[in-house]
Amino acid sequence: MTKPTVYGTPQSTYVRTVRLLLEEAGADYDLKGVDIFKGENQSAEYLAKNPFGKVPTLEVDGELLYETVAITDYLDTVLANNKFSPSDPLRRARMRQIMAIVDSYLYSPAILSIVIQRLIVPSQGGTTDEDKVKNAIAPAKAAAEAIESLTVGSPYLLGSEATIADFFLIPVFIYLSQTPEFDSITAQTPKLRTWWDEVSKLPSVKKVCA
Ligand SMILES: N[C@@H](CCC(=O)N[C@@H](CS)C(=O)NCC(=O)O)C(=O)O
Incomplete structure (x- = not known):
């Protein structure tokens, strides 16, 4: 290759x-x-x-x-060698389920609405559309809480080994955690908070998401 x-x-x-x-x-x-x-x-x-x-x-x-x-x-x-995909069928399905939730239900409210309005628009001299941010909180929270219900949360989403699901969620959390909305979106997701505390320290995360 x-x-x-x-x-x-x-x-x-x-x-x-x-x-x-x-x-x-x-x-x-x-x-x-x-x-x-x-x-x-x-x-x-x-x-x-x-x-x-x-x-x-x-x-x-x-x-x-x-x-x-x-x-x-x-x-x-x-x-x-499929290190990042569980061999157990149910855990593999959980991994895909979390990836699909990030794609279909979290990315849009979290990144396209909250992060763009809170971080990108002001950095380019624009004014945050507060309505867009407000309307995105509930769907982002719902997606985070759905992932919370599927995760182990420590150290990785599905247990002791990182899976592709971690790689999908980490980049979203990197940005979301820099917004004031992060606290309310993750208020009911203690496992994700613990997960975030641990994975945000990984050298790969520091290198790629610096
Ligand atoms: N379904 C695509 C989504 C990729 C995606 O949305 N990328 C964003 C950046 S994070 C992008 O290319 N945005 C540019 C645009 O939409 O014009 C995938 O899974 O790769």
Whole structure:
């Protein structure tokens, strides 16, 4: 297998998900910048790699792969001997369930509404849309509480070993924990708080999410 190349913006949560797996697997890889803040993901060159203009895209052995679920599954298999996917069918299903909750119910309110309005908009000189933030708290809280009900919470979401589910949730928490809404969203999720205290100290997290 050739050295994998990840195309994407280093600040992207999904790019970070893929990089966390690569770092935890001890793999060598290249990161090629595609800056979503400058619209580089909409260039003809990038759309030829990923027709949806989303980051990340992975290139390996002349093949292009997009969608973080597919990329992480592939890398876990070829680079880590499935170390990050439980072999027990129910725990594996729980891992996929948490990943799907992050994708379908957490990412949008947490990142697209709260984080963008609280962190990105003001950093670009704009004014936070308080209504957008307010309306996103309940769905983000519901998603966090659903994950709470499925997690062990210490040290990793599903027990003693990190799984791909951890790599999906960590990048969202990195940003969300920097907003004032984090406390209310995680008020009823003590296991996730313990989990967050532990995983946020991992060297891979410090490296990828710095
Ligand atoms: N379903 C995609 C989602 C990836 C995604 O939403 N990436 C964001 C950055 S975190 C992106 O590319 N945003 C740029 C845009 O939507 O124009 C995946 O799993 O890879």
